[in-house]
């Protein structure tokens with residue numbers, strides 16, 4: 001019987017293949033289009049995700065999310081999609097986006113098996129992924145064990161004198177403009193350059209010199225933005241990377257700059273060599289030297305490639321993110337006169353009382369500037385630096401999320417811009433910048449519980465095993481530089497009410513924080 005079935009089937013398969021070949025030869029375009037249409041319909045109607053609402057195109061092809069990402073407005077578009085379709089949106093044939101902060105907590109919580117998707121696999125470096133780009137969870141966990149200490153708050157606090165030094169360069173530059181008759185500057189640029197220079201100091205004991213030169217040296221910022229655009233867009237259909245950047249022909253394209261040929265990578269490589277051959281005299285335990293120490297403890301598990309990848313990756317992950325957060329903070333504060341007045345009064349009062357040193361320290365900021373803390377949190381709530389979603393995969397056979405069963409292998413997307421607008425957690429006015437929501441009178445237990453709930457549902461740094469490891473540095477430098485410049489200068493937006501131009505394919509890159517500046 002079995003033998004007969006095989007011989008019956010073989011001619012059928014053969015006939016189908018022959019017919020298909022004939023069709024393909026005679027009407028290639030029509031046949032391919034028909035096949036694509038068939039694939040689209042199968043994905044749309046036969047998938048277990050078919051019951052979830054979302055844009056028609058998104059249910060059958062990943063091109064939808066690729067185009068959406070390429071538009072560069074996912075920080076708004078994802079919010080609009082959830083407002084239109086509800087709390088769960090089918091955003092790709094095999095991907096659901098969740099808007100509930102509670103669902104995000106579950107998806108991002110450690111130890112539950114929700115691992116990173118191949119979206120991250122597109123981000124370089126390819127041969128030795130860093131903490132951010134590593135998608136093999138066990139390898140990620142091993143690498144993370146070695147970098148936890150170098151990335152700790154204590155390690156970065158020990159580098160505070162060099163953050164202060166960068167603040168001094170910044171204020172020297174700002175003083176120059178504040179004392180001129182034309183006092184207009186693009187504060188956004190200065191903050192962007194500052195974030196880079198701090199990373200240079202923290203990672204390599206060497207400022208990149210952006211603030212000093214008041215420019216994007218060697219087009220490094222532009223380069224990172226271009227790489228990021230590629231990553232965010234191609235990351236929507238990761239296999240395309242094989243045809244593009246991973247193809248041997250990519251580097252020969254006229255408009256392409258090879259990944260290693262940029263100022264940041266050259267600086268990192270130079271520092272690696274100088275440390276190895278002993279020509280660099282480093283008088284501090286910067287990130288790179290601590291990573292070398294970790295390597296020496298266990299050279300096999302944490303090799304030199306990892307030392308380089310982690311130190312280099314810090315610049316890519318930590319520059320635009322911190323810059324964007326500081327720009328959001330300044331724009332929102334300056335655009336709300338009552339907030340600006342209250343905040344500057346708090347800082348100036350602390351100054352008058354002698355509570356602040358020459359440059360604001362972490363401790364002073366934490367102890368004496370509660371309204372500043374509220375403003376910073378609120379800025380990170382209304383304008384998270386990552387404008388795209390972050391992605392995880394459902395483990396095993398599937399699980400229940402937000403009250404529905406989601407099959408194993410389904411990709412999940414959560415976007416902090418969506419999550420932070422949840423009215424049940426953040427209040428009816430969740431769309432509005434209002435730092436007061438983070439303040440509560442002493443003894444108001446209900447208010448305290450509300451703030452704790454808000455805190456638990458903030459995702460500007462992601463969450464779980466992949467929570468931003470560089471947040472200690474970002475928070476530290478912002479706690480120093482932002483109060484320091486508000487203390488030293490009066491700022492006014494040149495175009496009050498005009499939002500900054502935003503573009504996001506991963507981090508939200510912003511332009512147009514033009515202000516007038518005057519010394520106090």
Ligand code: HEM
Pocket residue numbers: 131132133144313314315317318319321322325384385386390391459460461462463465466467468469470471473474475
């Ligand atoms: C305000 C500034 C920052 C924001 C808003 C931010 C945001 C984030 C977010 C949302 C993630 C999680 C991404 C995901 O799960 O897909 C992340 C991860 C990461 N960030 Fe940051 N980041 C900031 C600053 C920094 C800095 C200064 C550094 C380095 C010094 C850094 C290094 C990293 C690394 C290495 C990861 C990967 C962590 C892992 O997967 O274990 N970030 N960041």
